[in-house]
Amino acid sequence: MKLFSAFYIFFIVLSFIQRISGKVTEATGGKNNGKIYLKSFYPVLFILYIIIFTGSITEYFLINREINLSISFLGLLIYTLAIIIRKWAIKSLGNFWSVHIEIKEKHRVIKTGPYRYLRHPNSLCIIMEILSLTLIPNAYHTFLFALFVYVPILTIRMHLEDKMLAKKLGEEYIQYHKEVWAIFPFPVGKKGIR
Numbered sequence: 531m532k533l534f535s536a537f538y539i540f541f542i543v544l545s546f547i548q549r550i551s552g553k554v555t556e557a558t559g560g561k562n563n564g565k566i567y568l569k570s571f572y573p574v575l576f577i578l579y580i581i582i583f584t585g586s587i588t589e590y591f592l593i594n595r596e597i598n599l600s601i602s603f604l605g606l607l608i609y610t611l612a613i614i615i616r617k618w619a620i621k622s623l624g625n626f627w628s629v630h631i632e633i634k635e636k637h638r639v640i641k642t643g644p645y646r647y648l649r650h651p652n653s654l655c656i657i658m659e660i661l662s663l664t665l666i667p668n669a670y671h672t673f674l675f676a677l678f679v680y681v682p683i684l685t686i687r688m689h690l691e692d693k694m695l696a697k698k699l700g701e702e703y704i705q706y707h708k709e710v711w712a713i714f715p716f717p718v719g720k721k722g723i724r
Contacts, residue, residue: 605665
């Protein structure tokens with residue numbers, strides 16, 4: 531398994547570089563700054579992301595377990611898809627993209643790109659990325675933490691974002707909310723905004 535360990539260390543470095551470049555994009559993205567709601571969500575999710583990232587690494591190196599390469603490959607495939615879909619989502623949103631629940635001055639409903647199919651494709655990508663980071667090294671304890679801590683908090687954030695967008699954009703967003711799933715396979719509220 532020395533070969534897998536070498537691959538995993540290489541993946542960790544590439545993943546870290548990818549996230550740092552993503553943070554640069556976040557810092558420079560979205561020129562039409564708007565009003566940010568519930569600012570505490572981003573730091574909480576960021577800290578949990580770091581815990582999951584480091585937890586996966588720690589679990590891999592501390593627990594001597596047989597690596598299931600099929601699960602590792604599945605995780606790598608999911609991770610790659612997450613990056614591709616995220617780039618598509620960010621490009622589709624343009625200046626409306628933000629890591630926060632941010633309503634911009636001339637905000638409108640975007641129904642192009644992945645937003646034709648999902649209201650929160652970026653959140654789906656984050657879930658895919660978080661879970662894949664645990665699947666690649668077969669870090670099952672960290673996987674459960676991600677599934678039962680990170681995903682529910684992100685789901686609450688999506689629900690609150692839907693409410694804020696409905697309040698700002700009115701009937702157009704309410705109709706969009708009725709027609710388009712939040713994420714797949716976790717369809718958070720297609721029946722309407724409560």
